[in-house]
Amino acid sequence: MTADKTIVIALGGNAILQPGQAGTVQEQLSNVESTADQIAELISRGYRVVVTHGNGPQVGAILIQQEAGREQVPPMPLDVCGAQSQGQIGYMLQQSLGKMLARRSIAKPVVTVVTQMVVSPLDPAFQNPTKPVGPFYTEDYARRRMQSANETWIEDAGRGWRKVVASPDPIRIVERDAIISLVRSGAIVIANGGGGIPVIEHNRHYEGIEAVIDKDLGGECLARDVKADILLILTDVGQVALNYKTPDQRDLGTVTLDEITRYQQEGHFKAGSMGPKVEACRRFVDRGGEASIVASLEHAVDAVEGSSGTRIIQ
Numbered sequence: 611m612t613a614d615k616t617i618v619i620a621l622g623g624n625a626i627l628q629p630g631q632a633g634t635v636q637e638q639l640s641n642v643e644s645t646a647d648q649i650a651e652l653i654s655r656g657y658r659v660v661v662t663h664g665n666g667p668q669v670g671a672i673l674i675q676q677e678a679g680r681e682q683v684p685p686m687p688l689d690v691c692g693a694q695s696q697g698q699i700g701y702m703l704q705q706s707l708g709k710m711l712a713r714r715s716i717a718k719p720v721v722t723v724v725t726q727m728v729v730s731p732l733d734p735a736f737q738n739p740t741k742p743v744g745p746f747y748t749e750d751y752a753r754r755r756m757q758s759a760n761e762t763w764i765e766d767a768g769r770g771w772r773k774v775v776a777s778p779d780p781i782r783i784v785e786r787d788a789i790i791s792l793v794r795s796g797a798i799v800i801a802n803g804g805g806g807i808p809v810i811e812h813n814r815h816y817e818g819i820e821a822v823i824d825k826d827l828g829g830e831c832l833a834r835d836v837k838a839d840i841l842l843i844l845t846d847v848g849q850v851a852l853n854y855k856t857p858d859q860r861d862l863g864t865v866t867l868d869e870i871t872r873y874q875q876e877g878h879f880k881a882g883s884m885g886p887k888v889e890a891c892r893r894f895v896d897r898g899g900e901a902s903i904v905a906s907l908e909h910a911v912d913a914v915e916g917s918s919g920t921r922i923i924q
Contacts, residue, residue: 614657616840617835618878619649619910620825620829622907624835624846624907624909637787642703644908646703646706646707647710648669650714653714659799660798661799662802662828662837668698669688669695669743689818690818697722698801715913719798721797722803723789723799725785725786725806726808727780727808727809728780728782728784728809728816729809730778730781743773754787761773776822777822778823783801783832789835790827802829802849804822804825805822828889841891842903842910848919849863849904850879852873869893887904895923904919906919
């Protein structure tokens with residue numbers, strides 16, 4: 611695959627926070643620097659890069675901080691917490707990418723766009739909230755919140771009670787034109803973190819709504835909007851697999867759109883893990899993208915150049 615192509619890189623949570631880590635800024639910056647080194651190498655090879663990322667652990671931490679300070683300052687709603695996480699993670703990526711580009715003597719600006727994603731208030735997801743957010747609490751606390759704030763909470767596998775919110779399908783990015791303009795100017799753009807801040811449209815203005823958008827489906831919207839050639843989803847496994855974690859597991863290399871659609875219909879990809887990634891990849895190629903790739907973080911460059919990961923094509 612030749613350079614001079616536009617890649618949207620969707621970073622999984624392991625790019626920012628590894629399992630078992632406390633989440634200190636030093637830990638997160640160290641992880642982000644490793645990620646930034648891979649991204650900078652792609653840029654050095656001539657690829658135009660737009661970056662998006664997950665934000666689950668960071669929003670979870672912000673929600674804990676909101677709850678802990680509830681008696682001293684007003685807690686912020688989920689959409690505002692999402693915006694905070696976009697700025698936080700974007701800042702770390704800007705610093706790290708700037709450093710890795712400087713090491714390669716590449717002078718390109720790096721910018722984060724706080725990004726809103728339009729969703730439909732009629733999306734069926736709002737009638738069936740399923741996405742857990744924030745920490746675990748006692749049943750007594752959960753029932754008090756359900757009564758006082760009209761929230762939905764569930765008991766989660768004996769670990770405690772968690773609030774759940776809707777996960778609607780992303781429709782379009784509000785800041786689309788600004789992001790396109792920045793990409794065309796040569797900037798490295800970080801956008802649509804956490805799938806975007808969910809908003810609904812009212813008479814040509816936007817209002818935040820309590821929901822969580824899947825970051826990979828949001829990344830597909832971003833890739834489509836900037837007319838990317840490649841959607842690269844980086845995660846903690848090397849390839850998409852059939853019959854995952856069974857004796858019959860089969861890792862996928864290059865597959866066609868028809869093949870991956872058939873595998874989806876056969877139920878190979880779970881909703882809570884690989885399912886949204888495969889669906890994002892399928893949508894991107896189905897809507898005209900050249901290729902979508904799922905690969906491990908440490909093999910990002912190899913995946914783009916064709917020697918690693920799972921590649922979905924027409």
